[in-house]
Amino acid sequence: MTAVTxxxxxxxxxxxxxxxxxxxxxFRNASFLAALFVLVLLAGIMLSMVVGGWPAFREFGxxxxxxxxxxxxxxxxxxxxxxxxxxxTALIALVIGVPxxxxxxxxxxQLAPPWFKQPVAxxxxxxxxxxxxxxxxxxxxxxxxxxxxxxxxPLSNIVxxxxxxxxxxxxxxxxxxxxxxxxxxxxxxxxxxxxSITRDMLEQIPSVLRESAYGIGATTWEVVRHVLVPQAGVxxxxxxxxxxxxxxxxxxxxxxxVGNANRLSASILDPGSTIASRIANEFNEALGLQLNALxxxxxxxxxxxxxxxxxxxxxxxxxxxx
Amino acid sequence: MSMTTPSTAxxxxxxxxxxxxxxxxxxxxAMKLIATGFTFLAIFxxxxxxxxxxxxxxxxxxxxTFTQVTPGPGSEGGGLANAIVGSIVLxxxxxxxxxxxxxxxxxxxxxxxxxSQLANLxxxxxxxxxxxxxxxxxxxxxxxxxxxxxxxxxxxxGVALGIIAxxxxxxxxxxxxxxxxxxxxxxxxxxxxPPSVVITSVTWRAAKSGMVTGIxxxxxxxxxxxxxxxxxxxxxxFWFSPTLSGGVSNLPVTIxxxxxxxxxxxxxxxxxxxxxxxxxxxxxxxxxxxxxxxxK
Numbered sequence: 113m114t115a116v117t118x119x120x121x122x123x124x125x126x127x128x129x130x131x132x133x134x135x136x137x138x139f140r141n142a143s144f145l146a147a148l149f150v151l152v153l154l155a156g157i158m159l160s161m162v163v164g165g166w167p168a169f170r171e172f173g174x175x176x177x178x179x180x181x182x183x184x185x186x187x188x189x190x191x192x193x194x195x196x197x198x199x200x201t202a203l204i205a206l207v208i209g210v211p212x213x214x215x216x217x218x219x220x221x222q223l224a225p226p227w228f229k230q231p232v233a234x235x236x237x238x239x240x241x242x243x244x245x246x247x248x249x250x251x252x253x254x255x256x257x258x259x260x261x262x263x264x265x266p267l268s269n270i271v272x273x274x275x276x277x278x279x280x281x282x283x284x285x286x287x288x289x290x291x292x293x294x295x296x297x298x299x300x301x302x303x304x305x306x307x308s309i310t311r312d313m314l315e316q317i318p319s320v321l322r323e324s325a326y327g328i329g330a331t332t333w334e335v336v337r338h339v340l341v342p343q344a345g346v347x348x349x350x351x352x353x354x355x356x357x358x359x360x361x362x363x364x365x366x367x368x369x370v371g372n373a374n375r376l377s378a379s380i381l382d383p384g385s386t387i388a389s390r391i392a393n394e395f396n397e398a399l400g401l402q403l404n405a406l407x408x409x410x411x412x413x414x415x416x417x418x419x420x421x422x423x424x425x426x427x428x429x430x431x432x433x434x
Numbered sequence: 435m436s437m438t439t440p441s442t443a444x445x446x447x448x449x450x451x452x453x454x455x456x457x458x459x460x461x462x463x464a465m466k467l468i469a470t471g472f473t474f475l476a477i478f479x480x481x482x483x484x485x486x487x488x489x490x491x492x493x494x495x496x497x498x499t500f501t502q503v504t505p506g507p508g509s510e511g512g513g514l515a516n517a518i519v520g521s522i523v524l525x526x527x528x529x530x531x532x533x534x535x536x537x538x539x540x541x542x543x544x545x546x547x548x549x550s551q552l553a554n555l556x557x558x559x560x561x562x563x564x565x566x567x568x569x570x571x572x573x574x575x576x577x578x579x580x581x582x583x584x585x586x587x588x589x590x591x592g593v594a595l596g597i598i599a600x601x602x603x604x605x606x607x608x609x610x611x612x613x614x615x616x617x618x619x620x621x622x623x624x625x626x627x628p629p630s631v632v633i634t635s636v637t638w639r640a641a642k643s644g645m646v647t648g649i650x651x652x653x654x655x656x657x658x659x660x661x662x663x664x665x666x667x668x669x670x671x672f673w674f675s676p677t678l679s680g681g682v683s684n685l686p687v688t689i690x691x692x693x694x695x696x697x698x699x700x701x702x703x704x705x706x707x708x709x710x711x712x713x714x715x716x717x718x719x720x721x722x723x724x725x726x727x728x729x730k
Binding site for chain 1: 454471473477483535537556558559566578597600631686708712
């Protein structure tokens with residue numbers, strides 16, 4: 113702070129020589145324009161997706177969303193398998209990731225010994241810093257073989273021939289790649305986001321509430337279940353939506369493990385594809401209408417994640433997330 | 435275990451479990467066990483990933499990794515020199531694009547736009563961009579910079595990374611400037627300094643370490659980005675052109691292309707590259723966090 117007070121007169125002095133306030137006006141307008149640029153970015157992304165995807169939307173109309181055909185030979189494109197793949201991987205990620213994240217948030221705020229909190233919180237945050245492609249490498253070369261040998265093969269033997277589960281959980285070729293594997297990897301990728309927001313929310317709850325619950329004899333679990341969770345409820349849903357937004361658009365990790373099959377399978381253990389993985393896979397070889405169809409896929413992804421993220425941000429409203 | 439009966443419990447009011455019924459006790463213990471187990475599972479996965487990178491990547495690290503260019507299909511040896519340099523160039527290009535815009539926009543939100551509806555909207559949209567899928571930003575830059583100029587380029591890659599970094603820098607800059615106490619600004623204004631001078635030589639100076647942290651976090655965020663580069667800078671198996679036109683080699687896309695290739699030295703290099711990139715990013719994040727904690 114001493115440095116600040118010392119430099120003040122020196123910094124103010126040269127200003128008197130310049131035309132009064134020119135720098136002031138330039139600076140103010142420059143920062144205003146930079147802030148407007150953020151809006152322009154979002155509008156630009158939206159516009160470029162709509163314009164780039166327009167030929168595909170015009171060609172196939174509403175059928176682009178409902179059709180399951182992806183035929184590069186005859187230039188027929190439908191987004192349905194990719195949409196279903198995107199939604200199902202994200203849903204599996206939430207089903208696995210949300211309980212884990214809530215458990216971690218409860219551990220960090222209620223159970224961890226004080227000296228242990230910081231290292232654990234840092235480790236969880238580092239999970240978010242690991243690049244997507246590294247999750248893909250881990251998934252493909254470490255997790256997938258284990259998953260195939262110890263989960264897919266035994267599970268397929270058990271459920272074979274049974275109604276419903278025999279379809280949903282049966283894998284014709286237990287390679288380890290598939291929608292479910294992608295969901296598991298995604299779950300670990302979204303944990304740090306959900307857990308850290310939930311932790312911040314739980315910490316903001318006035319401790320009087322917690323103490324009075326303990327005072328009437330509640331156990332830790334009862335305090336969490338009946339006091340903390342209802343208090344933080346809406347923002348926890350916001351945090352989950354934020355995780356959903358991440359899971360929907362995650363690209364590289366999913367591309368490695370989802371199997372990149374173009375058709376829709378009834379089993380969640382079979383290979384499939386997501387919007388993001390389809391774009392990443394085909395983009396560099398795509399020409400003409402296929403390129404437009406891929407950008408149209410991006411357009412669908414944009415609007416889905418946009419809606420999810422808007423709801424998430426309204427629910428969470430201003431918490432610390434880097 | 436006589437503690438569970440009400441009569442003994444009332445005699446020992448300070449006993450930990452007092453008059454708690456066994457069912458409540460079991461539920462509580464189960465919850466604690468599950469929460470602890472989940473936490474250690476997540477930490478285990480982090481160390482599993484790091485362990486995997488060290489075991490598989492360290493064998494591929496040698497002097498040649500840093501001095502030789504990426505090998506062609508089926509050829510022996512080779513390194514990652516062009517990919518490493520390309521990654522550094524693209525990342526810093528991204529930061530160079532994002533820093534002025536991000537810092538100025540964050541300054542507007544914290545200093546000029548207090549309470550204005552427009553500033554609230556910009557803040558909201560910035561938070562959306564913060565979590566927007568990076569692949570969409572890659573597509574956007576493809577549509578505006580690659581398609582019109584008929585070719586992939588390092589400039590497009592740098593702009594794509596910059597767009598991903600902007601919201602991070604806007605957010606941290608605003609948060610850090612808000613931590614600067616109002617009286618500091620008033621003291622500056624009382625000396626006759628106009629707002630711009632107060633901001634640049636008082637507020638920025640006071641929030642400097644926090645703002646640097648924001649830039650470091652943005653650096654860590656974009657250094658490992660792969661998806662946006664596939665549509666913009668693509669890759670290059672040789673030294674890229676100094677004008678950054680055409681494909682520019684970079685680590686993430688090289689890892690992506692080499693990892694599942696049928697050549698053993700490519701796979702080995704992919705692992706070495708993964709180790710290099712992950713260790714650098716984790717170190718960057720740790721340093722940024724250390725600065726934040728030190729300044730508080």
